[in-house]
Amino acid sequence: MNDLASVVAPKVSVPHFVKGRLVVGEDANYGAFLTPALDIDALVWPRSExxxxxxxxxxxxxDLLVATGERMKADPSGVMADAFEAMADVGDLDRGVLKRAYDSLPHLFTMDWLKFLVEGELGADVLDGWRRVTDPSGRPAQYRAFPPRLVHVLAGNAPGVAAISIIRGALTKGINLLKLPSNDLFTATAILRTMAEVDPDHPVVKSFSAVYWKGGDEAVEKYLLRPIYFDKLVAWGGEGSLRSAKKYVGPGFELVAFDPKTSISMIGREAFESPETLAQVADHAATDSCLYDQSACTSSRFHFIEATMEEAEAYCELLQAAMGQERQTASIAGARMPPALREDIDALRSLDPFYKVWGDSDGRGVVILSEDPVDFHPEAKTVNVVPVERLEDALRYASVATQTVGVYPAARKVEIREKLAAAGAQRIVTLGWALGGGVGIPHDGFFPLHRLVRWITDEC
Structure with a gap:
C-alpha cells in the first residue's frame, strides 16, 4: 500500500508583505496553500495619522519605481525568479506565457511610461500641490488630488494587474492594501519585496501591504472594508467578486470597479482582397482572441465578419490554425476546455449545417461558425464567428459589457466608433492590437488615477 504522504502534493507556503516588511508563516490553511496568520489590526492606519x-x-x-523596475529586471536576489517558479507550479497560465509576461513587467516601471501615465491622467501639479483656478465670476479656488486609502482586490489572470496596481497606488501617494488573488499569490509580493530591496525605509514601501484572505470572508471584510480605515475599494475580477464587494459600498466608501467584460472583433470585406490578406487578418484576429490563452477581458470571443457563409468558412479554417500558434501572450495549447463548454460545442457539431466547428478541446483553439451568436460564453481559446452583410449589423451585439472592439481595416473604425460608443463599447482598436492600453489613457471608460485620488478644494 502506498504511503499517503508520498502521493499528496506538498502545500505551497505564501508570504505576506505588511507595511514594508516580509511576513512568513504557515498558520492559515487554505487547502492548496498556507499563509501567515492575518493580523487585521496591522493592516490599517488610523485616520489620525x-x-x-x-x-x-x-x-x-x-525614481523609486524606476529603480524597482531595473532591479526586477536584474533580479540579483532571485525574488522575481522565485515568484515565477511558484506561479509556474501552481498558476493557471502556461509556463512560456507566464515567463514572457514576467519579462515584460519592468517596462511599465520606466520613466517614460510613468510620466505618460501621470500627465495623461492627472498632471503632476495636482499630485504635488494645489492647482489654482478662477471661475468666470472672478472667484478663486484651489484643488488637489489628495492621497487616498485604498483596498485593491486584485485579479490573477495576468501578472500585469499586480504591477499596474502597485504603480498607481505609489503615484497617488496613498495607503494601499492589496488582496492577493488565489490564482496569483506571488507577483504583487515579489514586486513589493523588490521595491523594499531598493529602499526598505522609503515612505512608499511602508505604505503597502499585500495579504491573502478568502474573498467574502465577513470576519475580515466587515472589519477592513469600512470608511473608518479606507476611502475606496478598487476591485478587479469576475461578477461574483464584484457582487461581494458592492455590499460594503456606502457613504464614505466608494467602489472603483474594473468590471468583467467581453470583447469582440469586427472584420470588413476588405479581408478577402487576397489569400495573403485573409491569412494576415486571421493571424491578427487570433492574436486578439488568445491573450493570456483567452483569460483576459480584452480577449476577443465573437468575430463579426462581412462575408458569405462560404467566405466565412475559409476565414474560420485559417483562424483555427492561427489560434494554435505560440505567441507573446498565448501558448500552442492552452488550458483544457471545461467539460460544460465541451458538451455545448459537441452538441453544435451534430447540428451541421446550422453550425460548423473547427478544432478540438485540446487547447489549440476551437472556432464555431453560426448565423447568430451562440448563447454561451466562449472561453479556453474558443471563438464564435458570425457573418454579417455590413459591419453596422453587428452593432446590436455591442453593449455596456463590451470592452474592446478590434476592427479591420483600421480605416473603418471612423465609420463605426461613435455608434459603438453609443451602444456602450469602451475601447476601439485596430485588429491585432487589443493588448495594452489603459496607461495614460482611459481604462474601462475612465481615467484610473483620477478615480483613485480624493479631490479636495479650497475655495475663497
Whole structure:
C-alpha cells in the first residue's frame, strides 16, 4: 500500500508583505496553500495619522519605481525568479506565457511610461500641490488630488494587474492594501519585496501591504472594508467578486470597479482582397482572441465578419490554425476546455449545417461558425464567428459589457466608433492590437488615477 504522504502534493507556503516588511508563516490553511496568520489590526492606519508617503514628492516616487523596475529586471536576489517558479507550479497560465509576461513587467516601471501615465491622467501639479483656478465670476479656488486609502482586490489572470496596481497606488501617494488573488499569490509580493530591496525605509514601501484572505470572508471584510480605515475599494475580477464587494459600498466608501467584460472583433470585406490578406487578418484576429490563452477581458470571443457563409468558412479554417500558434501572450495549447463548454460545442457539431466547428478541446483553439451568436460564453481559446452583410449589423451585439472592439481595416473604425460608443463599447482598436492600453489613457471608460485620488478644494 502506498504511503499517503508520498502521493499528496506538498502545500505551497505564501508570504505576506505588511507595511514594508516580509511576513512568513504557515498558520492559515487554505487547502492548496498556507499563509501567515492575518493580523487585521496591522493592516490599517488610523485616520489620525497621515500615510507615510502623503507628502513625498512625485519625482522621488517615480525614481523609486524606476529603480524597482531595473532591479526586477536584474533580479540579483532571485525574488522575481522565485515568484515565477511558484506561479509556474501552481498558476493557471502556461509556463512560456507566464515567463514572457514576467519579462515584460519592468517596462511599465520606466520613466517614460510613468510620466505618460501621470500627465495623461492627472498632471503632476495636482499630485504635488494645489492647482489654482478662477471661475468666470472672478472667484478663486484651489484643488488637489489628495492621497487616498485604498483596498485593491486584485485579479490573477495576468501578472500585469499586480504591477499596474502597485504603480498607481505609489503615484497617488496613498495607503494601499492589496488582496492577493488565489490564482496569483506571488507577483504583487515579489514586486513589493523588490521595491523594499531598493529602499526598505522609503515612505512608499511602508505604505503597502499585500495579504491573502478568502474573498467574502465577513470576519475580515466587515472589519477592513469600512470608511473608518479606507476611502475606496478598487476591485478587479469576475461578477461574483464584484457582487461581494458592492455590499460594503456606502457613504464614505466608494467602489472603483474594473468590471468583467467581453470583447469582440469586427472584420470588413476588405479581408478577402487576397489569400495573403485573409491569412494576415486571421493571424491578427487570433492574436486578439488568445491573450493570456483567452483569460483576459480584452480577449476577443465573437468575430463579426462581412462575408458569405462560404467566405466565412475559409476565414474560420485559417483562424483555427492561427489560434494554435505560440505567441507573446498565448501558448500552442492552452488550458483544457471545461467539460460544460465541451458538451455545448459537441452538441453544435451534430447540428451541421446550422453550425460548423473547427478544432478540438485540446487547447489549440476551437472556432464555431453560426448565423447568430451562440448563447454561451466562449472561453479556453474558443471563438464564435458570425457573418454579417455590413459591419453596422453587428452593432446590436455591442453593449455596456463590451470592452474592446478590434476592427479591420483600421480605416473603418471612423465609420463605426461613435455608434459603438453609443451602444456602450469602451475601447476601439485596430485588429491585432487589443493588448495594452489603459496607461495614460482611459481604462474601462475612465481615467484610473483620477478615480483613485480624493479631490479636495479650497475655495475663497
Amino acid at each position: 497621515a500615510g507615510p508617503a502623503f507628502s513625498t514628492p512625485l519625482k522621488e516616487i517615480m
